[in-house]
Amino acid sequence: MNDGFSFTLLANEPDPCAPRRGRLSTPHGDVETPMFMPVGTAGSVKALGPDDLAAAGTRILLGNTYHLMLRPGADAVAARGGLHKFMAWDGPILTDSGGFQVFSLSQGERGDGKPLATIDDDGVTFRSHLDGSKHRMTAEHSMHVQMALGADIIMAFDECPPGGAARDVVVRAMRRTSTWLARSQAAMTRSRSRLFGIVQGGIHDDLREEHARELTGRHELFGWAVGGLSVGEGKSDMLRALATTTRHLPVHKPRYLMGVGTPEDLLDGIARGVDLFDCVMPTRNARNATLFTSRGKLSIKGARFASDDRPVDEACACYSCRTFSRAYLRHLWNARELLFFRLASLHNVSFYLALMARARAAIERGSFAAFADEERRAWARAHDE
Amino acid sequence: MNDGFSFTLLANEPDPCAPRRGRLSTPHGDVETPMFMPVGTAGSVKALGPDDLAAAGTRILLGNTYHLMLRPGADAVAARGGLHKFMAWDGPILTDSGGFQVFSLSQGERGDGKPLATIDDDGVTFRSHLDGSKHRMTAEHSMHVQMALGADIIMAFDECPPGGAARDVVVRAMRRTSTWLARSQAAMTRSRSRLFGIVQGGIHDDLREEHARELTGRHELFGWAVGGLSVGEGKSDMLRALATTTRHLPVHKPRYLMGVGTPEDLLDGIARGVDLFDCVMPTRNARNATLFTSRGKLSIKGARFASDDRPVDEACACYSCRTFSRAYLRHLWNARELLFFRLASLHNVSFYLALMARARAAIERGSFAAFADEERRAWARAHDE
DSSP, X not given: XXXXXXXXXXXXXXXXXXXXXXXXXXXXXXXXXXXXXXXXXXXXXXXXXXXXXXXXXXXXXXXXXXXXXXXXXXXXXXXXXXXXXXXXXXXXXXXXXXXXXXXXXXXXXXXXXXXXXXXXXXXEEEEOTTTOOEEEEOHHXXXXXXXXXXXXXXXXXXXXXXXXOOHHHHHXXXXXXXXXXXXXXXXXXXTTOEEEEEEOOXXXXXXXXXXXXXXXXXXXXXXXXXXXXXXXXXXXHHHHHHHHHHHTSOTTSOEEETTOOOHHHHHHHHHTTOOEEEOSHHHHHHHTTEEEEBTEEEETTOGGGGGXXXXXXXXXXXXXXXXXXXXXXXXXXXXXXXXXXXXXXXXXXXXXXXXXXXXHHHHHHTOHHHHHHHHHHHHHSOTTO | OOTTOEEEESSSSOOTTSOOOEEEEETTEEEEESEEEOEETTSSOTTOOHHHHHHTTOOOEEEOHHHHHHTXXXXXXXXXXXXXXXXXXXXXXEEOOSHHHHHHHHTSBOTTSOBSEEEOSSEEEEEOTTTOOEEEEEHHHHHHHHHHHTOSEEEOOOOOOOTTOOHHHHHHHHHHHHHHHHHHHHHOOOTTOEEEEEEOOTTOHHHHHHHHHHHHHHOOOSXXXXXXXXXXXXXXXXXXXXXXXHHTSOTTSOEEETTOOOHHHHHHHHHTTOOEEEOSHHHHHHHTTEEEEBTEEEETTOGGGGGOOSOXXXXXXXXXXXXXXXXXXXXXXXXXXXXXHHHHHHHHHHHHXXXXXXXXXXXXXXXXXXXXXXXHHHHHSOTTO
């Protein structure tokens, strides 16, 4: 019984490390892949309503377990009917495990010099960034929270070491991730959710291969994620480690490259067989006045936009670009108008999702490499030429 | 030649100080009256796009001359095709004269003890609240700015004395307002705009009558506004002065009560023959978490809303109420999510506009007084009874 979940590829036997066109089905609807997932950190994709998200072409959202467990709390969301109902998003939702945010905090210190989070073989003890309250997170707790939220896709609890971590730290994180995956799978008992495992291994090809083989050999899961990349390592290391990982993942399962990335990163990931991406970049950049366009990024703060009647991106069909000029958006930014954040976020998310749609079409035509080269060339051109 | 402008009343000879049902036609469309105008201070009704405004039932917007002349500047807006095109609002727009904001500033002081604005018989000299730069505003300049913005309805330049002003200050403001109206009318040369005059006179019945008779006797204008109310005087003084003014305004011209007010104020104004209102209250309250409902105001901050699955107002058909619970809106407020401001503003504006729609229907039925009593009773009931 698949309970409405399946993943199918258009081609029967693609190369494990090559562009793929697929369809991920969930009880909340289908997702054509490759697909980008906007991030709804605290039960809201910042500045956007579900109407905006649908208009931008969103098919699946990511929710952050760490943020939601602290506020309003997993059981509070469950009591409201789950995350889909709470935030009025009836498409698929993937939740992360909460581990990444917790580990990010462990890089910081409290006022008294003590770390905000400490990791041991069983899990993580951390303090809330909201009120300093102490929390414990384990694989079992992460599963409890994600099941309470009612996510369609649930991520196993893993340890993601920082980009510059020494090899022994990466190995220890792999071991913990392996143990925690077994515990996650045992604890994930919700029939209307599916679990993704996460492969670690840093930038070390041998570790990436070892971990991918080990985990996929031991666990029959719905899908797999590539973790521990885009965390400070160099781009060439990232791409090599990614390719090594996807080469050793089962072809017919969806692959998710976590927390990535720029539009260029997305094309690089698709080229190496990735199906799903998420990143705060489109929404965070929007809130800093940086807008993505078919001819590269622009900062709408620039004085030259004050008399620019063109839309942000003449190739974009989003509400912001159909309706408003660069001059108006610059004015909204200058006047600190709240509407700016909605229009800019809507545009950037639309840009990411339209890029994914064009990438899917290129894969179907069998010309993804040429498409990606052309996109990169266009982004590299000067904006006002 | 009316150039697309007209005002018609459903009843031929209503009482000048009684509820009226009318239709204000402009080149940008018709406005059923009584009507509330959301305030688009700086070229945006805060947190709302034109799509939201249309969904809320908005038919006419108010733009602030003072804010727009300072940023981005009247000529900049004109160069972008006018305010309608700039902000993508193709319905009617009314602009204020800028005088009220300038005079409000004159109550304040600069760091060196000098007033921010000084008024003389010819106009006002003031410093920008944005950068301290010095500006001069006269009737002619106000007309220039409003014509450059391309407003459908342009307000004459007037002096609005503060609520507690002495009688001689009110009389002087009346005299200046009379002179400035003649100058405004002479300077208003745009055929696709229409001018409203403004009646002053504070809370003094004799001055209100005198000024209304004087101005309407001298000037054949498209419409008339009641200025200088809701500026700190008591409610009973306000209502008496309003009634005295409308009683002496021509029946067949639209009347606009400037800067008013609460839902109760709107019903009080309609009862006294007012057709148009504007106020920042619905949007400003929304940004402070105060939401208007058919059973009175509520502050969505309240802890009791954390588990409240009801919409903000069960009687409201707006997008926010159709889609989200009080629990979700409270969560967005607590998490400082930008989406809160859009959803709360959309609801409050929708509430005001739905109230106006019900008031128009009640006038048509000939039962406005009973309707207004019932609304007031509902608002006075405790919220969670």
